[in-house]
Amino acid sequence: MTITMPQLGETVTEGTVSQWLKKPGDRIEKYESFVEVSTDKVNAEVPSPVSGVLREIICKEGETVATGAPIAVIDEAGAEASAAPVAAAPSAAAAVSVPAAPAVASNGASRGPSGTPNAAELLRRMSPAVRRLAREHQVDLGNVKGTGKGGRITASDVLAAASEGPAAATAASIMHEAVRERAVTAAPANAPAPAGSGRSTYAAPVPGTLVPLSPARKIIAQRMVESLATAPHAWTMVEVDVTNLWAWRAKAKDRFQAEKGYPLTLLPFFISAVVASLKRHPLLNARFTNDGIYVEKQYNIGIAVGMESNLVVPVIRDADGLSVAGLAVAAGKLVEKARSGKLGPDDLSGGTFTVNNTGANGSILSKPIINAGQAAIVTMEAVVKRPVVIGDAIAIRSMMNVCLSLDHRVIDGTASNAFLSQLKGHLEKMGPAGDL
Amino acid sequence: MAVAPPASTTMNNVEAVRTTLYEALKSDERTLILGEDVGARGNVFLITKGFIDEFGPERIIDTPLAEASIVGVAIGMAMEGLRPIAEIQFADFIYPAFNQIVGEAAKTRYRSNGDYSCPLVIRTPYGGGVRGALSHSVSIEALFYHVPGLKIVAPSFPADMKGLLNAAIDDPDPVLFLEHKKTYRLVKGEVPAGHYTIPIGKAEVKHAGDLLTVVSYGLYVHQAIEAAKRLAGDGISVEVIDLRSIRPMDRTTILASVRKTRKLLIVHEDNKFGGIGAEISAMVVEDAFFDLDAPIRRLCGPDVPAMGYAATLEEEFMISTDRMAEAMRDLVAF
Numbered sequence: 001m002t003i004t005m006p007q008l009g010e011t012v013t014e015g016t017v018s019q020w021l022k023k024p025g026d027r028i029e030k031y032e033s034f035v036e037v038s039t040d041k042v043n044a045e046v047p048s049p050v051s052g053v054l055r056e057i058i059c060k061e062g063e064t065v066a067t068g069a070p071i072a073v074i075d076e077a078g079a080e081a082s083a084a085p086v087a088a089a090p091s092a093a094a095a096v097s098v099p100a101a102p103a104v105a106s107n108g109a110s111r112g113p114s115g116t117p118n119a120a121e122l123l124r125r126m127s128p129a130v131r132r133l134a135r136e137h138q139v140d141l142g143n144v145k146g147t148g149k150g151g152r153i154t155a156s157d158v159l160a161a162a163s164e165g166p167a168a169a170t171a172a173s174i175m176h177e178a179v180r181e182r183a184v185t186a187a188p189a190n191a192p193a194p195a196g197s198g199r200s201t202y203a204a205p206v207p208g209t210l211v212p213l214s215p216a217r218k219i220i221a222q223r224m225v226e227s228l229a230t231a232p233h234a235w236t237m238v239e240v241d242v243t244n245l246w247a248w249r250a251k252a253k254d255r256f257q258a259e260k261g262y263p264l265t266l267l268p269f270f271i272s273a274v275v276a277s278l279k280r281h282p283l284l285n286a287r288f289t290n291d292g293i294y295v296e297k298q299y300n301i302g303i304a305v306g307m308e309s310n311l312v313v314p315v316i317r318d319a320d321g322l323s324v325a326g327l328a329v330a331a332g333k334l335v336e337k338a339r340s341g342k343l344g345p346d347d348l349s350g351g352t353f354t355v356n357n358t359g360a361n362g363s364i365l366s367k368p369i370i371n372a373g374q375a376a377i378v379t380m381e382a383v384v385k386r387p388v389v390i391g392d393a394i395a396i397r398s399m400m401n402v403c404l405s406l407d408h409r410v411i412d413g414t415a416s417n418a419f420l421s422q423l424k425g426h427l428e429k430m431g432p433a434g435d436l
Numbered sequence: 437m438a439v440a441p442p443a444s445t446t447m448n449n450v451e452a453v454r455t456t457l458y459e460a461l462k463s464d465e466r467t468l469i470l471g472e473d474v475g476a477r478g479n480v481f482l483i484t485k486g487f488i489d490e491f492g493p494e495r496i497i498d499t500p501l502a503e504a505s506i507v508g509v510a511i512g513m514a515m516e517g518l519r520p521i522a523e524i525q526f527a528d529f530i531y532p533a534f535n536q537i538v539g540e541a542a543k544t545r546y547r548s549n550g551d552y553s554c555p556l557v558i559r560t561p562y563g564g565g566v567r568g569a570l571s572h573s574v575s576i577e578a579l580f581y582h583v584p585g586l587k588i589v590a591p592s593f594p595a596d597m598k599g600l601l602n603a604a605i606d607d608p609d610p611v612l613f614l615e616h617k618k619t620y621r622l623v624k625g626e627v628p629a630g631h632y633t634i635p636i637g638k639a640e641v642k643h644a645g646d647l648l649t650v651v652s653y654g655l656y657v658h659q660a661i662e663a664a665k666r667l668a669g670d671g672i673s674v675e676v677i678d679l680r681s682i683r684p685m686d687r688t689t690i691l692a693s694v695r696k697t698r699k700l701l702i703v704h705e706d707n708k709f710g711g712i713g714a715e716i717s718a719m720v721v722e723d724a725f726f727d728l729d730a731p732i733r734r735l736c737g738p739d740v741p742a743m744g745y746a747a748t749l750e751e752e753f754m755i756s757t758d759r760m761a762e763a764m765r766d767l768v769a770f
Contacts, residue, residue: 129698129729149770155698155729 001074005037005059006046007067012039016064017071021045022054028074029120035071052076120150129155137162216310227372231288231407235367238420242383243398244431245269251432260325262332264436266400267303267357268324270380271331273426274355275299275320281419285352286375288409293375302351302371303331305338306361312338313371315351325436359383359400368405375410378423379403400427447627450620452594453559454483456601457521459631461491464519467605470497471506471523480525481561481620503529507536507558514556515544519605527562527614528574541610542585556610557601561617562590563655563705565754568617569745575654575706575737580612581683581715587636588682590614590653594625596680599634606633614682616654623658639686641693645675647768649693651716652703653679656755660703663761667768674764682712687719694720698729699767703760708736730770735763 005015019036028034033045034054052074059071126134126141130153134141137158144161146153213221249264256264278285278299286295299320302313314334316322322330337343354371359382368377381401388397402423406416447455460467468491469484475498478485488496499506503524510520524530530537537558544554564573581588589611591600597615604611642657643664652660657678664674675693679685694700700720702713713734720732735755743753 127698127729128726132726152770154770 001050001052001076002058002070003049003072003074005065005067005069005071008037008039008042008044012067014064014066015039017059017061018043019061020057024054024057026054028052028054048074050074050076123151126153127155130158133158133162214309216312220311223372224369227370230372231370232409233367233370233405234408234413234416235403235405236413236416236420237365237401237403238424240400240402240424240427241388241397242266242400242427242430245427246383246398248430248432248434252436256325256328256436260329260332262329264328265331265357266359266380266383267331267355268327269430270357270427271301271303271316271319271327271355272322272324273423273430274301274353274378276426277419277422278353279320280422281415283411283415284376284406284419286410287352287373288375288407293410296352298350298352300350300352302354302374303334304354304356305335307339312343312348313351313354314338314343314347315349317350323436324434354378355380358403364401366403368403370405370407374407376404376406376416376419402427445626445629446624447594448621448624449592449594449597449615450481450483452597452627453601453615454485455627456598456605457484458487460519460521460602460605461487461495463631466517466519467521468495468497468513468518469521469523470499470510472499472501472525474498474523479523481617503531503533504536507533507541507556510556510558511536511541511544511554514541514554514610515552519555519557521557521559521605524558524560526568526572526574526617527560527576528571530558530560530576533558534579537580537586537610537612538583542583544585545609546585553608554610555608557604557607557613558610559601559613559615561615561620563616563618564743564750565618565655565705567745567747567750568743570742572617573743573750575704577614577682578706578711581712585609586683587611588614589636589680590616590682591634591680592616592619592623592654592657592678593642594623594627596634596640596678598627599632600636600680602631603633603636607636611636614654618655619658634680637681637684637686639677639679639681639689641675641689642678643674643676645673645697647672647697648674648699648701648764649690649697650674650676650701650703650760650764651679651690651713652676653682653712654705656703656705656760659755659757660760663757663764666757666761667764672765672768674768679712685715685719687723690716690720691724694724695727698727699770700728700732701735701763701767702732703735703755703763705737705754707739708734709739711736730767733763733767735760 008015015037016039017035018038020034021036022028022034028048028051030049030051031047034048035046037044037046054072055075056073057071058073059065059069065071123146130141133139133155139158139161141153141158144153144157147157148154245266249266249269253264256262282295283293285299286293298318300315300317301319302315304311304313314337316327316330316334319327334343334347337347351371351374353374354377356366356368356377356379358366358368358379362382364381364384366379366381368379370377379402381403383398383400385396386399387394388399390397402420404416404420457469461469469487473480474484475488475493475496478487484496506522506524510522513520524533541554541556544552560576562575562577566573577588577590580586587604587607587609589600589604591597601613604613643661645664645668650660650664657676660676664676667674675697677689677693700717702716704712706712711734713736717732717734720728737753737755740753743750
């Protein structure tokens with residue numbers, strides 16, 4: 001085929017060959033740029049209208065010829081070029097703005113997908129459908145004869161091979177490996193899993209490490225299981241407005257720390273309110289036995305103290321005999337002993353009810369497990385400023401959630417909610433006017 | 437003068453639109469038509485010829501050449517309980533109304549938190565191939581299909597015209613109703629009598645096949661069917677889907693077909709860049725990537741500012757049935 005000088009623009013009548021990108025004997029693919037042509041308006045690479053071999057250069061570099069004059073001869077490959085245009089004539093605009101783009105006709109690139117690989121590439125490249133079907137049907141693509149363009153393997157070819165049976169589905173070829181590799185690295189989460197080949201496409205899992213059980217861990221595990229297995233847990237929660245209490249504590253805490261040497265947290269206020277409430281609702285200060293519900297006479301309040309890998313619940317004995325200040329000192333001492341590992345057996349036994357300050361770690365809602373042998377456990381969650389409706393107004397209040405898990409064998413919701421209401425009432429009544 | 441709808445149930449698209457409008461005006465006093473030359477002239481394609489005599493100038497309103505006002509007034513009517521059918525004489529003239537359509541009509545329900553809706557139909561003839569030159573040939577769908585709150589339909593069979601126009605009139609929100617002007621008298625078909633609707637957002641397979649899915653709308657649906665019939669003669673089975681509604685778009689029908697054929701050709705007259713085909717293509721790649729056995733192809737109008745008047749330029753712009761058949765054959769062989 002003789003290639004002529006393209007018309008690079010409506011008013012352009014001639015062009016100059018500025019550079020040959022191929023030399024005689026070179027292989028040229030269709031749409032591959034093979035010569036650079038300049039006019040007074042543009043400088044453009046010209047793509048070949050056919051695939052073949054460059055046989056002859058007619059127009060040498062630097063020569064200017066009229067549009068339509070022969071510039072080269074390309075020996076076409078096969079019959080593919082029969083319908084191809086004679087002139088290499090891309091639209092000027094397309095060729096200038098995207099010099100390397102294939103000549104996809106002047107009509108808005110709508111006559112051919114510019115991303116279509118050439119014949120040689122098509123033999124190697126598999127469409128998404130082909131890859132998926134090959135994987136699903138365990139078809140070795142190396143053994144499939146392609147009937148598509150340029151011998152490309154089509155989805156139908158894969159299905160035909162699959163229906164031929166195991167002869168086509170032999171051991172993995174290099175092609176198959178490539179497909180599998182893509183499946184692992186590139187497939188989205190909803191990609192079809194490989195059909196039951198028994199061969200995982202994923203690498204073996206990286207082993208984790210085993211942390212040995214410390215004696216404390218073993219006891220915690222045992223007690224938790226025991227509690228959950230024996231006591232049917234029910235759970236409930238109330239919201240408490242601690243704005244005034246918070247102000248009280250803020251006002252008093254620096255002086256308290258200076259005088260007593262222990263921090264004044266919200267915990268002693270809370271324990272004080274809990275004890276007052278337990279007195280009105282003694283069934284929560286109790287435990288279930290097969291002979292009956294054993295109601296305690298003492299108010300020994302366990303406080304959960306969490307450490308890095310341990311949890312202990314030291315007990316404030318006869319908490320009903322202590323003021324808020326006394327409770328603060330007692331709790332402070334126990335926490336100190338817990339952190340330094342100096343708690344003795346007496347510190348840890350005899351609890352009748354447990355308070356867990358989960359809010360200290362930022363929790364606003366938790367579902368505690370009852371300390372085995374008690375009737376209930378209550379948590380104090382983090383104090384958070386929230387908009388709250390009071391009457392018909394919205395106010396910013398310091399709010400705290402209080403969560404309760406109860407042994408449903410001992411009490412029911414009515415009793416536990418009465419206890420929580422009482423507790424809420426006590427806490428909300430506490431304010432800066434109070435006496436530590 | 438009494439205007440009777442055509443007695444025959446075989447109609448062209450002009451007659452289908454005319455019949456539907458007539459029946460709507462007859463059956464619901466809230467409906468009215470407003471636009472340029474819709475009254476005394478009876479619309480440039482004679483769709484509303486004689487309506488003004490039967491329904492009077494209060495319901496068949498000749499407006500000034502002011503598209504923003506046509507749509508703006510219609511929005512007010514729609515919000516206050518009427519069922520206006522606004523006409524933009526040619527789609528090429530719709531630009532002054534863009535703000536009213538996009539900025540007002542499409543947002544009415546959202547902005548009023550559902551207190552107001554805008555049951556408005558905007559009809560307009562679009563498309564080329566009729567020597568309409570720069571100002572009477574344009575396709576406008578891509579300018580509007582980006583807009584949530586706006587429905588766009590573009591039927592091209594008489595029965596679909598009636599069913600979808602009825603659905604558009606009944607719809608509580610604004611609908612842009614596009615009529616390809618070359619199909620007006622070219623396309624004929626059976627139209628059921630009486631009131632019926634076709635749901636907006638449902639495409640239809642107009643020609644069933646196995647090896648390739650062709651999605652189109654408007655004039656090109658007819659050419660695509662013709663090309664598919666030619667290919668069927670050579671034993672090549674191609675499925676042609678008529679989108680009918682552009683927004684909402686019928687993903688289900690498109691995806692089901694592509695999953696079956698594994699190949700997709702999109703044909704539309706509007707230019708390619710950012711066109712309806714871009715959205716269809718993206719949707720199919722997102723949802724059916726692993727079913728595709730060939731690159732998606734789009735056969736579209738060229739990226740030029742307008743359709744030329746010269747016959748050669750118009751021919752170059754429009755896609756011939758031969759080119760469609762060639763593209764189908766090529767993609768099937770891939």
